[in-house]
Amino acid sequence: MTSIEIRQRFLDFFKEKGHKIVPSSSLLSSDPTVLLTTAGMQQFKEYYLNKPSPYGNRVTSCQKCFRTSDIDEVGDDSHLTFLEMLGNFSFGDYFKTKTIEFAYELLVKKYKIPEFRLWITYFGGDENVPEDNESQKIWQKLGIPREKIFGFDRKDNFWGPTGEEGPCGPTTEIHFDLTQKPCPKGENCRPNCDCGRFVEVWNLVFNEYYQDKEKNLTPLKQKGVDTGMGFERLIMVLQKKSSVFDIDLSEPIIKEIEKNTQKPYNLNQKVYRVITDHIKGAVFLASERVIPSNVEEGYVLRRILRRAIRFSKLLDLPKIFLIPLAQKTIKIYQNVYPEIKSAEADILTIIQNEEEKFEKTLEKGLKEFDKLIETDLVGNKKIISGDKAFWLFETYGFPLELTEELAKEKKLEVDRKGFGKAFKKHQEISRAGAEKKFGGVGKEATYEAARLHTATHLLHQSLRKILGEHVKQMGSDITPQRLRFDFSHLSKMTTEEIDKVENLVNQKIKDNLEVKKEEMEHKEALESGALAFFREKYPERVTVYSVGNFSKEICAGPHVSQTQELNKFKIIKEESAGAGVRRIRAILEE
Ligand code: SER
DSSP states (O other): OOHHHHHHHHHHHHHHTTOEEOOOOOSBOSSTTOSBOOSGGGGGGGGGGTOOOTTOSEEEEEEEEEOGGGGGGBTBSSOOSEEEEEEEEEESSOOHHHHHHHHHIIIIIISOOOGGGEEEEEEOOOSSSOOOHHHHHHHHHHTOOGGGEEEEOHHHHEEOOSSSSEEEEEEEEEEEESSOOOOTTGGGOOTTOTTSSEEEEEEEEEEEEEEOTTOOEEEEEEEEEEEEEEHHHHHHHHTTOSSTTSSTTTHHHHHHHHHTOSSOGGGSHHHHHHHHHHHHHHHHHHHTTOOOOSSHHHHHHHHHHHHHHHHHHHTTOOSSOHHHHHHHHHHHHTTTOHHHHHTHHHHHHHHHHHHHHHHHHHHHHHHHHHHHHHHHSOTTOOEEOHHHHHHHHHHHOOOHHHHHHHHHHTTOEEOHHHHHHHHHHHHHHHHHHHHHHTTSHHHHTOHHHHHHHHHHHHHHHHHHHHHOTTOOEEEEEEOSSOEEEEEEOSSOOOHHHHHHHHHHHHHHHHTTOBEEEEEEEHHHHHHTTOBOSSGGGOOSEEEEEEETTTEEEEOOOOOOSBGGGGOEEEEEEEEEOSTTEEEEEEEEEO
């Protein structure tokens, strides 16, 4: 069975059981407390909390996921950062019996996995939540022997919530016996053993509780089910392969790498696998117009691209090698995710720009790293200082994690806290610079600044209207004379586009829209559609400025009260501000 057939069979099975097939949501999480989508249930989170589901109470999906938490494990047989997750979900409809029966029927009867290779875990209970005897009994009733069913604690068999709060509950997991041979632990070799004998394939979560920010559990009014099956792991089992990299969704990429190096896959597994995993994640993130940067999802993309480039050096791969691999990735997934085909040109531009940028400094940076070890770490010193790690970051574009990885290979550590301090100090210096421009903090709130702030909001929204919703703020700077606005967009703006944006801003000035200020919870602001950037740094309560019905943004201000106060807006320059980022300078004319 090909991966396409396996995916379809899953969705069809649950459709037959009355589930609605819902398309994968974006990799960029809709939950403001989580950066990326890490599980299929994320897009359905509120339907566990009594909000009616527009899809009905039984749904199924195949969800694109990205898990940075597993990045260090990538290279073994079963971990990935980019993966697809198959799931079925019930919002107050069926519960434990049906969930387990469905899973059993699909795996054993439909996919024909030999029952004797399935082992089960369930929640064994703790001081807050009782043992899940019910699940254990259902499995037994279906024919799984008691001695293949094991109770585990919270770490292994309790799931959620994603983000700071939300639905969660005990789980029962299905593990596949890959080797059928116990390790030296003998009888104690069981699911969750780290010897590699078992792979966890499917996690069935029974959402019975709500966990709040203080980690208190309260029973949910309506019980729900959230299941997640690692798609690549299922394929590995069904295609009888020994790793998630040997399946049809990865093999073409591995082969493409192998064609271009003297170093074979079987002797360099980890390196091949890291590159393969990271190129997939990069393609899918870039397809959502994420631009490599030093914050949030942009940083995740930068980190995996730079890590892939550095690993490609270990195989002596040619320069700008990620492009053919990205093309292979698009080919593999385009039938299922047509959006990556239509974004191909942008994806390749984003990746190539980052590759060219990093290629320029990588070799120098690596040399500096070696020098640093020789000169700074003489004697017994085992720690690279935060200042040095920050210097590598600033000067050579080394993500902190890359420096950590290089350090680890030499049995050294990096002072992470010190890096954080150096980073903060740098930010404070930049901020101080900005304050100086306005002649001190107090004076920053001058009328001119307020006018330019409001103009920035109008510009931002106009760019989104004229160029498209992919436009995202990447930076903004205001001096008494002008505003500067950086945003994600791949191509140079045409004169016509510039005119259109300028005209739209001026129209909104003429309309004399009212600027309204409101205070609200950060979450509420996002739900109301307010634009926000650098999400993580916002306090819980935020100020939201709306300009008529035209624009709504989280912002600290200051702003004018009516748009006519801006008089006339003029764009004086449109230029590149790095890969995939454009910069506009504009003024307000008297
Ligand atoms: N949310 C659970 C998981 O991600 C099951 O879907 O494992």
